[in-house]
Amino acid sequence: MARRPRLRLLVTAGPTREYLDPVRYISNDSSGRMGFAIARAAVRRGWHVTLVHGPVSLQPPPGVRAIPVLSAADMLAACRNLWPRHDVLVMAAAVADYTPVRPARRKHRKSPRDLVLRLTPTSDILKALSASRRADQVVVGFALEDRTPRARALAKLKDKALDAIVLNRPAAIGAAHSTLDAFVPGEGWQTWAAAAKTRHGARLVRLLERLFRKGDRSLFGQRPRRR
Numbered sequence: 603m604a605r606r607p608r609l610r611l612l613v614t615a616g617p618t619r620e621y622l623d624p625v626r627y628i629s630n631d632s633s634g635r636m637g638f639a640i641a642r643a644a645v646r647r648g649w650h651v652t653l654v655h656g657p658v659s660l661q662p663p664p665g666v667r668a669i670p671v672l673s674a675a676d677m678l679a680a681c682r683n684l685w686p687r688h689d690v691l692v693m694a695a696a697v698a699d700y701t702p703v704r705p706a707r708r709k710h711r712k713s714p715r716d717l718v719l720r721l722t723p724t725s726d727i728l729k730a731l732s733a734s735r736r737a738d739q740v741v742v743g744f745a746l747e748d749r750t751p752r753a754r755a756l757a758k759l760k761d762k763a764l765d766a767i768v769l770n771r772p773a774a775i776g777a778a779h780s781t782l783d784a785f786v787p788g789e790g791w792q793t794w795a796a797a798a799k800t801r802h803g804a805r806l807v808r809l810l811e812r813l814f815r816k817g818d819r820s821l822f823g824q825r826p827r828r829r
Contacts (some may be wrong), residue, residue, distance in 0.1 A: 603650050604626060604764055606776040608649070608650065608687045609614045609644075609647060609649050609650070609687070609689045609690055609810075610642045610649070610650045610651075610652075610687065610690070611640075611641070611649045611650065611652070611688065611690045611691075611692065612652050612654070612681065612684055612685060612688040612690070612691045612692075613637050613640050613641050613644070613653050613654070613655070613691070613692040613693075613694060614637055614653075614654045614655065614677060614681065614691075614692070614693050614694055614695035614706060614727075615632075615634040615635075615636065615637020615640075615641070615653060615654075615655040615658070615694050615695055616632050616633070616634030616637065616655040616656035616657065616658040616660075616696070617629045617630045617631070617632040617634075617656045617657065617658075617695070617696050617697075617698065618656045618671070618672065618673050618674045618676070618677055618695070618696075618697050618698045618724075619656065619657060619672050619673060620673055620674065620698045620701035620702060620724065620824040621673070621676065621699070621702070621705050622702050622705060622706065622710065622719065623705060623706035623707075623708065623709050623710050624707070624708065624709055625709050626709075626710065626764045628698050628700060628702075628721075629657075629698060629702070629793045630696050630698065630775065631657060631775045631776040632656070632658075632660075632696035632776065633660070633775075633776045633777075633778075634655050634656065634658035634695075634697070635655065635660065635777075635778060635799045635800075636680075636694045636744070636770075636774070636780070636799045636802065636803065637655065637692070637694035638653070638655070638658075638660050638662070638663065638803075639799045639800045639803030639804075640692055640694060640803040640806055640807065641653045641662070641663055641666045641803075642663035642666070642770075642800070642803060643800075643803040643806070643807040644758065644807050645663060645664075645665040645666050647807055647808075647811065649748055649807070651663075651665070651666045651667065652666070652667045652668075652684055652688065653666050653667065653669065654671060654677055654680050654681055654684070654695075655668065655669070655670060655671070655695070656670075656671060656672065656677065656695060656696075657670070657672065660822060664824065668683075672760050673698075673701065673724075673749075674697045674698055674701065674724035674725060675701075675724070675725065677695065677697065677724050677727055678727045678730065681727060681731055681754055682730070682731070682734070683737075685731050685734065685735070686736075688739070689738070689739060689740065690739070690740045690741075690742070690810065691731055691732075691735075691739070691740070691741045691742065692742045692744075692806070693727065693728045693741070693742070693743050693744060694728075694744050694768075695732070696746070696775065697724060697727055698724055699724060700721035700722065700723055700724060701721065701722060701723075701724050702718065702719060702720070702721060702722075703720045703721065703722050704720070726762075726778065728741070728743050728762050729761070729762045731766075732762050732763050732764060733763070733787065740765045740810075741762075741764050741765055742765055742766045742767070742772065742810075743758060743759065743762060743764045743766075743767050743768070744767070744768045744769075744770065745758050745767055745768070745769050745770075746769075746770055746771065746772060746775070747769060747771070747776065748771060748772050751769055751771065751783075752769065752783065752785075752791065755767050755769040755783075756785065759785065759787075765787070766784065766785060766786045766787070766807070766813070767784070767785050768782055768783070768785075769782065769783040769784070769785070770782055770783075777799075778798060778799060779796055779797060779799065780796065780797075780799060780802065781793070781794065781795060781796045781797075781800055782794040782802055784806070784809070786809075
């Protein structure tokens with residue numbers, strides 16, 4: 603039997619919360635199931651796995667080192683600290699795109715007047731980690747798109763210099779099942795029909811192992827040229 607690679611995986615999962623005041627926040631309905639499924643499948647295959655996750659109701663899989671975070675800034679800080687000690691990053695988290703410029707220290711009281719919020723973009727965690735990686739590290743991203751999805755996913759792959767990208771649709775948010783499209787440079791698109799996210803997680807891990815055994819420094823063959 604072929605020996606499985608003892609890779610070190612850093613995977614993110616779930617939503618982040620960007621607080622407007624001590625009790626209200628901006629977030630989304632991500633359940634974290636996809637990232638948790640990847641972590642579970644990888645540890646079962648003998649990988650060393652670290653899971654950085656936002657607020658979810660799931661229990662971390664046995665054997666996985668789990669690090670809970672709240673905001674996008676928290677997730678970026680945790681991942682920056684962990685990334686140098688890992689081989690592969692799979693960014694499956696649904697990170698909030700915006701955060702309040704000045705969160706209120708006290709709860710906003712209801713008023714008959716409109717409340718205007720000033721928001722600023724959160725840090726691009728995936729792009730930051732991809733830009734700081736070593737030549738022997740691999741970065742895989744997820745894209746959730748509802749318009750021209752494949753074109754937008756490929757643009758994300760190029761902009762963030764990813765080794766591969768996994769595409770899903772808004773219906774996947776919070777769901778136990780989903781349909782995925784995966785793009786590997788040099789191989790093109792492949793579609794994984796609707797199935798449980800646990801099954802998709804196992805497929806993704808097997809894909810990583812198969813491509814790793816090709817003997818390339820990158821699991822996914824030739825990387826897009828960095829800008």
